[in-house]
Amino acid sequence: MTKRLDTNVPGDFFVNSNCIDCDQCRQIAPANFSDVRGMSAVTKQPRGDEERRLAMHALLTCPTGAIGSENQEGLQAAMEDFPLLVEENVYFNGFTARNSYGASSYLILHPDGNWLVDAPRYVPQLVEKFEQLGGIRYIFLSHQDDVADAARYAEKFGAERIIHEWELSAQPDAEHVIQGLDTVEFAPEFRILVQPGHTRGHLVLLYQEKYLFTGDHLAWDRERQDLDAFEDFCWYSWEVQGRSMARLAGETFQWVLPGHGDRKKLPADEMRVRMNQLVQRMGARA
Template sequence: MALRGGFLCPTYRLPNPFSFTSRSRDAGRRFAESATAAVAGRRKRPQNVEGEFFVDHLCIDCDTCRWMAPEVFTRVDDMSAVTRQPSCEEERIKALQALLSCPTSSIHTERPTNKILEVQKMFPLPIDEQKIPGVYHCGYHSERSYGATSYFVTHPEGNILVDSPRFTERLACNIEMLGGVRYMFLTHKDDVGDHEKWSKRMRCERILHSGDVEISTADVEKKLCGEGPWDIATDLKLIYTPGHTEGSVCLYYKPLKVLFTGDHLYGSEESDLAFSVIYNQQSVSLQLKSIRKLLDFDFEWILPGHGRRVTFRDNQEKNSALEAFLARQEPLYA
């Protein structure tokens, strides 16, 4: 299978068949046993309600826990806090998933819990097994990417890691059990996280637009040039969407009608479409032009790096939402 649209086909190498070892199991046990010790030097935010879970003062307000476990975590005074303790096992599991995903390890339990070992095995998490089978949330958000979400996609022509989660041996083993990684697609330069560790561990080839290549990503195997589009499989297309950064690119998975947007476009906490002006590194007007380009693609899911997921009933609703968003924003940056 060739990478079409500007660069050559890589040679496919199967991932290393690493197996679980006593060392990785011991690491999981040590995680649970040291939960209380990890709190040393961290202050519990007074905004937390009393109970099992709490958030410390090193929270960076990345929003991860609030969309992963909204029943438990809320934004209070520009940081997350536990405003209601879990009331059932499902809510407790979601809170523990958020604990593992927190990029600054700012979520804690008052006492160590062995339940964390069970929750570790759940990642990557299926997003919607009925509507978008084979698309997963990796969890383990990286502080180096300011808590950005990364995704794992199983595909018959080779699995894809979209942006970089924090590297952990447990997650790596879980991903290998799902078939490993052929490509690591980096949407833009901000969310590359632990890309080198993942590349070495999975022996996958990284893809990044040349406009976003920096010293830390100089050895990326496949550098996109020009304006594309580029195909990495018969039904996976890379769409050039500059604006947030010079080399921002979205991944379009046509059969499932999913668009992985990085930081190009996302949902706000109020469920509206949004983009970041304050963190724009190139041109807001260019970013809006790139958003308008998305009217030409039929998708019903937006899976972003930062921000909330967005779903639409159909392409017509998606286009109506995009048109309304652009009508509000384009006059401001004409």
């Protein structure tokens, strides 16, 4: 039986015992949600329309329904906001899935066909929005952990899934299977880089040499205010992940858009410096 956690401050919004500490609410509405004793909690009730809207975004994104509100005012408007604009033609989908532990997924609008990067849970609101935006042509799957409802989206839109051969057990009927370790120039503006470490066949997607979709390979750590990788959640090889990161440090990008962890934009030169520093830190820990 779920219950409202006693770590919440009194008021409208709350987190209940379904919380799996995925961190999405703290990323979306950091003014109102915090980490308390290993779970999220409402540590300040929203004030004003903007904070309430963000809290509603967090409620809708939560993969386990762990966020509640005693007042549903603004819920429908917040739902219609999704997918949320990141920059230019790149969007955050929200509506994360429990079976991907609340991993972020993204949408790229493109004249040659839209890309879904990893997958959210399958919900009518997103399906309708994707239809309005021109559907989905490709579904890029970074690795086996974050496929969520990719198969349902592929069936709905006739989309072609992309995954590495070493992750194929998660989507055995995927239409495009990346093999080996070589970088794939999949389409103009889209490069697929094989980055083993977190899992054996982990992929990252580089779009326009600006947006790097990193799955569980690389993220921004808000506490350290720096790039980081997750040694405690490295399922294949930390040493191999360090070597992959060293190769990635030679690429040009401004945005890090992860499945888990914070998104971050930096000038390309600064991003390269921080990448090289991360490679050094990972070598020291290997």
